[in-house]
Amino acid sequence: MIFNFIPKEFNFFDLFDKQIDCAIEAAIHLRHIVVKGSVDDEALKKMQDIEHKGDEAAHLIIDRLDKSFITPFDREDIHSLAKEMDDIADMINTIVNRLKVYKVTGVDKNLVEFASIIEESVKTLAVAVKGMRNMKHSKSVIDACVEVNRLENVGDDLRDRVLAELFENEKDAIKVIKMKEIYQDSETVLDVCEDVAHVVGSILVKQA
Amino acid sequence: MIFNFIPKEFNFFDLFDKQIDCAIEAAIHLRHIVVKGSVDDEALKKMQDIEHKGDEAAHLIIDRLDKSFITPFDREDIHSLAKEMDDIADMINTIVNRLKVYKVTGVDKNLVEFASIIEESVKTLAVAVKGMRNMKHSKSVIDACVEVNRLENVGDDLRDRVLAELFENEKDAIKVIKMKEIYQDSETVLDVCEDVAHVVGSILVKQA
Amino acid sequence: MIFNFIPKEFNFFDLFDKQIDCAIEAAIHLRHIVVKGSVDDEALKKMQDIEHKGDEAAHLIIDRLDKSFITPFDREDIHSLAKEMDDIADMINTIVNRLKVYKVTGVDKNLVEFASIIEESVKTLAVAVKGMRNMKHSKSVIDACVEVNRLENVGDDLRDRVLAELFENEKDAIKVIKMKEIYQDSETVLDVCEDVAHVVGSILVKQA
Numbered sequence: 001m002i003f004n005f006i007p008k009e010f011n012f013f014d015l016f017d018k019q020i021d022c023a024i025e026a027a028i029h030l031r032h033i034v035v036k037g038s039v040d041d042e043a044l045k046k047m048q049d050i051e052h053k054g055d056e057a058a059h060l061i062i063d064r065l066d067k068s069f070i071t072p073f074d075r076e077d078i079h080s081l082a083k084e085m086d087d088i089a090d091m092i093n094t095i096v097n098r099l100k101v102y103k104v105t106g107v108d109k110n111l112v113e114f115a116s117i118i119e120e121s122v123k124t125l126a127v128a129v130k131g132m133r134n135m136k137h138s139k140s141v142i143d144a145c146v147e148v149n150r151l152e153n154v155g156d157d158l159r160d161r162v163l164a165e166l167f168e169n170e171k172d173a174i175k176v177i178k179m180k181e182i183y184q185d186s187e188t189v190l191d192v193c194e195d196v197a198h199v200v201g202s203i204l205v206k207q208a
Numbered sequence: 209m210i211f212n213f214i215p216k217e218f219n220f221f222d223l224f225d226k227q228i229d230c231a232i233e234a235a236i237h238l239r240h241i242v243v244k245g246s247v248d249d250e251a252l253k254k255m256q257d258i259e260h261k262g263d264e265a266a267h268l269i270i271d272r273l274d275k276s277f278i279t280p281f282d283r284e285d286i287h288s289l290a291k292e293m294d295d296i297a298d299m300i301n302t303i304v305n306r307l308k309v310y311k312v313t314g315v316d317k318n319l320v321e322f323a324s325i326i327e328e329s330v331k332t333l334a335v336a337v338k339g340m341r342n343m344k345h346s347k348s349v350i351d352a353c354v355e356v357n358r359l360e361n362v363g364d365d366l367r368d369r370v371l372a373e374l375f376e377n378e379k380d381a382i383k384v385i386k387m388k389e390i391y392q393d394s395e396t397v398l399d400v401c402e403d404v405a406h407v408v409g410s411i412l413v414k415q416a
Numbered sequence: 417m418i419f420n421f422i423p424k425e426f427n428f429f430d431l432f433d434k435q436i437d438c439a440i441e442a443a444i445h446l447r448h449i450v451v452k453g454s455v456d457d458e459a460l461k462k463m464q465d466i467e468h469k470g471d472e473a474a475h476l477i478i479d480r481l482d483k484s485f486i487t488p489f490d491r492e493d494i495h496s497l498a499k500e501m502d503d504i505a506d507m508i509n510t511i512v513n514r515l516k517v518y519k520v521t522g523v524d525k526n527l528v529e530f531a532s533i534i535e536e537s538v539k540t541l542a543v544a545v546k547g548m549r550n551m552k553h554s555k556s557v558i559d560a561c562v563e564v565n566r567l568e569n570v571g572d573d574l575r576d577r578v579l580a581e582l583f584e585n586e587k588d589a590i591k592v593i594k595m596k597e598i599y600q601d602s603e604t605v606l607d608v609c610e611d612v613a614h615v616v617g618s619i620l621v622k623q624a
Contacts (some may be wrong), residue, residue: 173381
């Protein structure tokens with residue numbers, strides 16, 4: 001009978017992997033877009049497809065969670081993990097959508113810098129999320145979580161620097177409205193990554 | 209003894225009904241205001257009264273929840289439901305208040321369109337919320353939740369379209385600041401409706 | 417054996433005290449800054465130190481919570497309390513940081529008024545939080561929670577008044593962008609205080 005439950009446990013990890021892979025895909029796509037300096041309909045569509053794929057994985061996790069008797073760790077931690085990981089691709093999608101809706105074009109070096117840090121953070125987070133399958137890897141999981149926290153601080157400093165620059169140099173208030181929101185959203189992606197790292201960290205503590 | 213508990217169960221449903229009725233009242237009031245194109249003190253007062261009535265129902269639910277041994281479904285779902293439903297009238301109140309504080313006057317056809325979709329979404333949500341009393345109605349509950357999700361997507365597209373228009377046509381940055389926030393808030397109401405529909409959906413799954 | 421657990425219970429209260437003391441320190445520091453009308457590097461550093469100290473207390477609470485078998489009240493209430501109290505110093509830090517990044521200088525009487533109400537609210541909240549140790553003080557805890565709620569309403573009215581003023585008098589859209597965000601953040605601090613008061617109130621109800 002127990003063999004009926006074990007595959008369900010493994011499924012959670014498979015779905016977490018799928019979610020974090022979507023987040024990586026979203027982060028890479030964002031970097032490509034800002035390096036190119038424009039969002040066309042195709043790029044927007046691709047972003048939405050990535051986000052939907054992530055959404056599906058998240059919904060499947062929540063659905064399984066409601067139906068499973070045995071879960072690999074605390075139900076509420078699984079719920080938070082699925083929810084917070086979903087927020088990564090969601091928030092990146094929001095940024096790409098704003099670039100399109102606000103017709104922001106041209107390469108903005110600050111945005112390129114943000115996209116690089118976001119990609120680095122999400123890839124590091126993937127090490128933590130995928131490492132949860134095997135608690136023998138807990139050292140590398142912890143290291144990854146610490147690095148995600150560090151990158152969030154890097155993002156805070158970057159946001160402060162680019163906003164100060166924006167208010168200093170940009171005299172077109174409408175441009176300020178647009179870019180301020182996009183920079184703040186970029187930093188929010190790093191906040192969400194840190195939130196995911198916290199959940200992973202707290203799962204680790206409970207399993208220790 | 210059991211008869212002491214049953215009325216408490218029914219009370220939860222009565223209070224959910226009261227909450228969603230307040231949300232409907234708020235949505236109708238918002239539409240009237242934007243169709244008229246101005247918020248006077250009386251309209252603002254009426255909005256606040258609706259919101260307070262909703263608040264009272266929400267507080268009563270949380271209070272009962274803390275004191276009840278038996279609840280019609282998961283305590284955390286009841287908590288989420290009360291909290292999220294409260295957010296509907298809250299957010300509509302925020303919009304009405306901004307219209308007043310920012311002195312936005314004149315009929316804005318985009319805002320009228322938003323108000324219509326919000327009213328439709330809240331009324332559809334009421335079908336779902338009220339249908340929970342009797343799980344024989346689960347088909348109509350599910351249909352209503354699906355429709356609320358669809359209307360959230362309609363709202364996303366509308367927000368993108370009206371923001372693109374705003375940035376394209378409005379040269380007065382201060383007007384942009386005001387309307388951008390109000391359009392985004394309007395879309396947020398639809399997000400909150402979708403959140404409520406998700407909670408209802410997950411309650412249904414667990415009862416199935 | 418039970419004596420091993422009791423000190424752990426007391427530790428939670430000690431850490432709650434530490435958190436709310438950090439929040440008070442942050443509120444006083446904010447008032448000093450806005451009365452002076454400028455944020456220098458030293459003032460920014462001091463703010464960050466206060467916030468980090470609060471963060472540490474919050475993390476310690478969450479960590480203990482994961483490891484404790486017996487807790488003075490519901491685990492989820494402890495979690496909410498630690499999280500929400502942390503948000504107070506966090507949000508105040510955000511305001512101070514914006515004043516620095518946006519280079520807002522000069523004494524703004526509206527901001528001074530906000531800072532005074534924030535300080536009053538946080539100090540009142542401390543009476544509630546510290547009163548939880550001894551349920552014989554429940555009357556004074558409840559009174560403090562009611563007062564925090566009242567101050568949140570005062571803050572709402574203040575925000576509406578200062579935003580109306582800002583849109584009425586300030587013709588520089590970039591200045592509007594900056595101050596609007598800072599006023600709204602100030603009101604958010606009072607919202608967070610109210611959230612903490614709600615958690616304290618619900619703990620009281622359960623213990624009654």
